[in-house]
Amino acid sequence: GQQLNQSPQSMFIQEGEDVSMNCTSSSIFNTWLWYKQEPGEGPVLLIALYKAGELTSNGRLTAQFGITRKDSFLNISASIPSDVGIYFCAGSLLKKTSGSRLTFGEGTQLTVNP
């Protein structure tokens, strides 16, 4: 089946630094999603990407859908303490018969030191 490799597994940064994380897949997707999960909560959608090459921003977050459709990256600029959490990438290959199944990466744990 499809597998997502997400890296890095964890990051420890100082407040104000920029952050970059990425996901690569063994097969193509036609949608990439980025989620953030905080302790005791479910994943919250940050950015959705629907087209190869697409670059989308949401405040200090920027994500890109790789041109090969097998990768995506997420950047966070000028990190703040509330950025702490686990960031998950998820890919989907919408199929007409079976619908959409999201495949998730294993997450990047982000720690921001004030």
Next chain:
Amino acid sequence: EAGVVQSPRYKIIEKKQPVAFWCNPISGHNTLYWYRQNLGQGPELLIRYENEEAVDDSQLPKDRFSAERLKGVDSTLKIQPAELGDSAVYLCASSLSQVTQYFGPGTRLLVL
């Protein structure tokens, strides 16, 4: 607009006991998903409903897991009997577009 609602938030049971989780999706969302999230991993799909029909249950361990969504709105996921390895977070999600999924807070299950 209310988000996805799940209950209970936490559950501790002994092995071999039954357990049930409840989910109410975002109003108007016809697609509902149940995921299991093990510690340190991303969520993995157990079952997907389109209205009241289970259209993808290939990853649901059917010997002990069951789910229903009788009226195409809220849903129940049941485990009977529970095993130690079932300890995990059970997440419910819903969507309108089949792609952008919105998650509830999850039920944290601990099997002793």
